[in-house]
Amino acid sequence: MDIYEEFKIPKVINSSGKMTYLGSSVLDPQVAEAMYSASQSYVHMDELMDKAGERFAKLCQSEAACVCAGASAGIIIAVAAVITGGNDWLVEQVPYVNVKRRKILISTGHCIHFGAPIKQMLLLGGGIPVEVGTVCKTLAYHYEEAIDDETAAIFYVKSHHASQTDQLSLKEVIEIARAHQLPVILDAAAEEDLRSYVQMGCDLVLYSGAKAIGGPTSGIILGTKAWIEACRKQYHGVARPMKVGKENILGLWMAIEKYQHSSSSVERQLAIVQAIIQELSSVEGLTVSVAQDSAGREIYRAKIVVDEAKCGMNAVALDRALKLGNEVVYTRNHNANQGILLLDPRVMKEGDAEIVCGKIRQILERRNER
Numbered sequence: 001m002d003i004y005e006e007f008k009i010p011k012v013i014n015s016s017g018k019m020t021y022l023g024s025s026v027l028d029p030q031v032a033e034a035m036y037s038a039s040q041s042y043v044h045m046d047e048l049m050d051k052a053g054e055r056f057a058k059l060c061q062s063e064a065a066c067v068c069a070g071a072s073a074g075i076i077i078a079v080a081a082v083i084t085g086g087n088d089w090l091v092e093q094v095p096y097v098n099v100k101r102r103k104i105l106i107s108t109g110h111c112i113h114f115g116a117p118i119k120q121m122l123l124l125g126g127g128i129p130v131e132v133g134t135v136c137k138t139l140a141y142h143y144e145e146a147i148d149d150e151t152a153a154i155f156y157v158k159s160h161h162a163s164q165t166d167q168l169s170l171k172e173v174i175e176i177a178r179a180h181q182l183p184v185i186l187d188a189a190a191e192e193d194l195r196s197y198v199q200m201g202c203d204l205v206l207y208s209g210a211k212a213i214g215g216p217t218s219g220i221i222l223g224t225k226a227w228i229e230a231c232r233k234q235y236h237g238v239a240r241p242m243k244v245g246k247e248n249i250l251g252l253w254m255a256i257e258k259y260q261h262s263s264s265s266v267e268r269q270l271a272i273v274q275a276i277i278q279e280l281s282s283v284e285g286l287t288v289s290v291a292q293d294s295a296g297r298e299i300y301r302a303k304i305v306v307d308e309a310k311c312g313m314n315a316v317a318l319d320r321a322l323k324l325g326n327e328v329v330y331t332r333n334h335n336a337n338q339g340i341l342l343l344d345p346r347v348m349k350e351g352d353a354e355i356v357c358g359k360i361r362q363i364l365e366r367r368n369e370r
């Protein structure tokens, strides 16, 4: 029995991805058990935060680490950390901090909306977002020109949401920041690599605990000891309403432990995608193939190209029809207006491929009978 039936919410078949709006991740039983155990006793939260931070730092090979409520909370906390430097008085003033250095440089191509606009998070942390470059081209001189004595940090976004055309690499941005003694904050919310970015020289890197890591609603900030201490201080200020419960801290810990030891899931992904290709191969008007993640991650999805003339409906209409009924199917529909729907095997449970393919067939057959 699905507990959401109690609330009369239709069952969701997720083939979209690790989406916050669909509940992000389904938890591994060991993660759920860790959360249950955590819920059964009292613990001094500061001590838990300290010790968990140490564990996370070790697991991610970072100098230090700090738990947060999610990547968006991590952005706010990281920005507040660089602006206040962890000064107790300034911490209590965020977001209205009376200091000179408050500008946070961000490429226009990185000014994304992940469910909320990223610039709003920079403001909440006390930053003043300063866009550099353009949507499709941001070069070194754009950053160089914008840096002045009011600049507090450079913010970089590693995500499929961000523009991938003519943006400087993270490495190049770190070099520019180093030359001006500015910290680099990296939003790596959905990234799978928990180690490289701090090693590359980012000062603060934040992740969503519920995306690639597969944990509960939570997040993690990695970075140098001094900056992470400044992050922790924010829990006596702007981060107070973003606190993380003991259950989620321990759930995140177990998820990271498991994540580090899980062998590549690529085989499983490809097996599901192949099954989808087989299931849909005979459907007139659909062309199904394997497509690697557009941001280059080790994610392989089923790419369905919908021929509107042959199907009698376009991809947008098919996507909409999939969301009707008792079993609601969510696809990865960012490119639906171009006739493309993607199915993400990572989030599909046993049997989901059959359900999704069956529903697609049914919708198109019914349409063609008319």
Ligand SMILES: *Cc1c(COP(=O)(O)O)cnc(C)c1O
Residues within 6 Å of the ligand: 020, 069, 070, 071, 072, 073, 114, 157, 158, 159, 161, 187, 188, 189, 190, 207, 208, 209, 210, 218, 219
């Ligand atoms: C999802 C996402 C966020 C927000 O993460 P939460 O953990 O939901 O707060 C921020 N930045 C990027 C690039 C994201 O993909």
